[in-house]
Amino acid sequence: MIRPFVAGALSFGVLLAVTSAHADDPSWDMQLKVESDLRFRLETKSAGGVVAQTSLPAGIERNQNLLGAKFSVSWENVKAVAQTDLVVYGYQSQLDGIGALSKAEETQPYRIDVNELYVEVQNLLVDGFHVRAGQQLVLWGVADQFNPTNLLNPDDLIDPLLFGKQLGNFMVKADYWVTDDFSLSAVLVPLFRPARLPTSAALGPAQVGRTPYTDTKLRWRNETERGAVSRFLNVPTVVDSITVITPEPQFENMQAAVRMAGTVFEQDVALSYYTGFHDFPVPIQNHTRQDPTGACGGPPFGGICTTEIGGGRLLTDTTLGYPKMHAYGLNIAGEFNPFKLIDEGIGGIGYRIEGALYIPRETKMKLTQEELVLGGGAFRLPGGEYDYDFDGQPGGPRPTIVESTAFAKWTVGLDYTFPGNVYANLMWVHGLADEFGAGDWINGTKEVRDSGIVTRSLNDLINPDKGCVSLVPLNIDGRRCAREVLRPRLGDYLVAGVDVKWLDDQLLTRLFTILELSGYEMTRPSFGGGRTTFKYPFYDDRGFSAVIFPEMAYNFGNGLELGLGALFNLGKSYTKFGDPASGGSLTFLRARYTL
DSSP, X not given: OOOHHHHHHHHHHHHHHHHTTOOSOOEEEEEEEEEEEEEEEOSOEEESTTTTOEEEOSEEEEEEEEEEEEEEEEXXXXXXXXXXXXXXXXXXSOOSSGGGGGOHHHHSOEEEEEEEEEEEESSOSSTTEEEEEEEEOOOOOOSSSOOTTOOSSOBBOSSTTSTTOBOOEEEEEEEEEEETTEEEEEEEEOSOOOOBOOGGGGGTTTOTTOOXXXXXXXXXXXXXXXXXXXXXXXXXXXXXXXXXXXXXXXXGGOEEEEEEEEEETTEEEEEEEEEEEOSSOEEEEEEEEEOOOOOEESOOBTTBOSEETTOOOEEEEEEEEOOEEEEEEEEEEEEEOTTTTTOTTSOOEEEEEEEEEEEEOOEEOEEEEOOEEEGGGTEEEOXXXXXXXXXXXXXXXOOEEEOSOOEEEEXXXXXXXXXXXXXXXXXXXXXXXXXXXXXXXXXXXXEEEEEEEOOOSHHHHTOTTXXXXXXXXXXXXXXXXXXXXXXXXXXXXXXXXXXXXXXXXXXXXXXXXXXXXSOEEEEEEOGGGOEEEEEEOTTSTTTOEEEEEEEEEEEEETTEEEEEEEEEEEEOTTSTTTSGGGTOOEEEEEEEEEO
16 A cells, blocks of 8 residues: 555655756645544444345444645646545554554545646647646536546545535546537546445345346246245345456446537536446455255155255355446536526525436346255256256346336426525435436336245245245246345435535534435235235335435634534435445534644
8 A cells, every 4th residue: 555655755756857858937836634533333334144144333434634735837728636535543443463563544544535646738739728637526516426427536435424526537628618608528537536435335235135127037046046045944145245346457448428508598508428336346256155064864755855954154255347328418507596587686496497308228147157066965956057948958048137228317406595594405316326227206216125935835936826936847936935125226305405504614513414305116926926025114114215414514713614514315225325334324523623
């Protein structure tokens, strides 16, 4: 890992080297920020069950100390910028052996974020043509924090308190100002950089019941197999390893975007196009292998071992990849004032409309396995690729994870500043940054948030009238056994925030909330071989999912600010915000000094 001094010296050295090439006096600007955060997790969050449990314990979540520095220098038509954050963690959960006590990076962990390190040349060759090359942030969206058209920089979710933050990436950006109000932009991103996930993301893969296929029949079969093996043969399925494959550094994998932006009737309007990759990974391959199988205890039933002693586990090795896509974006922002007829002194209402039409490349998943011996030898499943089409032979059409069907994300928002230093913001968000694929309240497929089987005994499992497994020939019809909790792939959210300033603007109180409107549904077998669906709307406790983010900050002046607050993630474990992978609820204390 690069030492903080080396990273800072590198940033400063780039600026010094560039400025020394010019004899004119450059114009310097410097900003420094020191911030200390102490956070507590209010409850333990776990996933994976007893066999392979992954947990985030209640207690100190982090002590994060940040030193941020931004340097910029400009002269004539050239500008150089370097912005670096050094983040030092004052809390380490565990050390890996006594050797870790000799490693500074273990006893004093830290990370370095270099979000900006670029050189920009303005009016290159012709007036109005600007070129910028280097590590940079290109932020095109107009909505507040939730930006479906802002696709060039990867999302940074390592800090759950910073909604909508993005990471810098190396780019070449060109802008041409046709007029003072109209510009054309083009950006090339040679190398793909994935989104940075929070530590709680590790709890996501541990929830093996979230079958990712769009094919319903295949899902039901797979869920029945996994549930039956775990419940009746005592051989649970767990995720053992995860491999992430990023796009190869090839010409065809470079990301690119163009934008046309201007002012029309005093409203800001922009059209954009992006080609690249979704920066959150999806499963593209799954390989299953088995721990050594134990002996069979108790009398077998129909040749099947009903009690497995030391039956081991089915270990899955999952591979994740990044689906390719195109996106067409529209941004409109401005202000309208319906109060002019009442009083010219009343301010207008700000509005923002940001939407994108995504066209993804179809992504499929490959399922393979080693030979599996289950039930004390009663079942022997051959190794190779899975039998997707139930014809008794391995292979067939692989299951789809992401369909090629186009889908849209959008954010529609209003904001208003009331007399007395009260600011309010209201938004309808359709699809968060990590959500991808066709499927919402309009049409499309749903995603599985939890699954299992409703069959209570082995006898019911193989019952010819109501079971879902026939032994001769071996066949599984999961519709009679599988239970699923579903929700749209793209959720809908009501986002509301209120800021109130007191004591001559020194005290800020803020309440920020996100309410998921999508709702959930549970589908399960019913009598007669059919299936029954139970709806859980957002106002039902089984479909409720929300974030509540209260915060209070006091500005002492001269750059010093102290704050405290909380982040409450509410809902059942299968919901968006009640999910253990969301990290649970936090409280925090923060001190910040800005120069």
